[in-house]
Amino acid sequence: MxxxxxxxxxxxxxxxxxxxxxxxxxxxxxxxxxxxxxxxxxxxxxxxxxxxxxxxxxxxxxxxxxxxxxxYTQFHLKPRGKYIMKVCCGTACHVKGAPGILDRLQATLNVQAGETTADNIFTVERVNCIGACSLAPIIVVNKDAHAKVVSDDVANIVNDLKAREA
Ligand code: FES
The missing domain is CATH 1.10.10 (Arc Repressor Mutant, subunit A)
Known part of the structure; x- marks a missing residue:
């Protein structure tokens, strides 16, 4: 068969x-x-x-x-997480610390940009300028923007989302 x-x-x-x-x-x-x-x-x-x-x-x-x-970068061939965490790495965000924020997020979730956590809750993505440079550096989680993020904010953002899943 x-x-x-x-x-x-x-x-x-x-x-x-x-x-x-x-x-x-x-x-x-x-x-x-x-x-x-x-x-x-x-x-x-x-x-x-x-x-x-x-x-x-x-x-x-x-x-x-x-x-x-x-x-087209809009398409995805693998399942993505419930929370899509987009770290803007455009010029303004880069200058204001986006690389360190992305590093912290990747380490916190133990995935690299473009990957999804094993529990399918989080996907981390690196994106180009999203047009909100005055709020740099910025992370967008689904439709919610977190502005002027510093590395120490990353754990709080992740923990708040995890708490919603508990
Ligand atoms: S560079 Fe990040 S919003 Fe423009």
Whole structure:
């Protein structure tokens, strides 16, 4: 018996969500990126199985899909944490200590930028200027901004979030 890859995974992907998106958008010319955005909105990332399904339905090579997914930084190919912690490393934030803040956050959570903690609670990301330079250095957690952060604030920010999960 040859099972579909998606059904053999421990964390099974519900491809029905992708099917619904495709039903709505697959006949619209030039809809690849909106489709992938909607897939990511559903799962929090773009599962490999969903990418293959999109390629199949749109009649394009999977390599074209993965080309798009890896070109645009908005797309993520791995599951991300409940809290996305974006450390701005633009020029203003860099000058005001962002590298030290990022180091502290990585050490506190024991992950590197681009990684997610084993419990899937935190993802750390390094981002370019987010347009709030007067508040530098800044960390954005999901939609909440922490302005003029100093290294010693990092533990408090993380502990507050952990307390919400307790
Ligand atoms: S450099 Fe960080 S907000 Fe502009």
């Amino acid at each position: 040859c099972a579909n890859k998606a059904t053999t995974l421990e964390n099974e992907i519900d491809l029905g969500k992708t099917e619904k998106i495709l039903e709505k958008y697959q006949t619209i010319k030039g809809a690849l990126i909106p489709i992938l955005q909607k897939v990511q909105d559903e799962y929090g990332y773009v599962p490999e199985e969903a990418a293959y399904l999109v390629a199949d339905r749109l009649g394009i090579y999977p390599s074209q899909i993965f080309g798009v997914l890896t070109f």
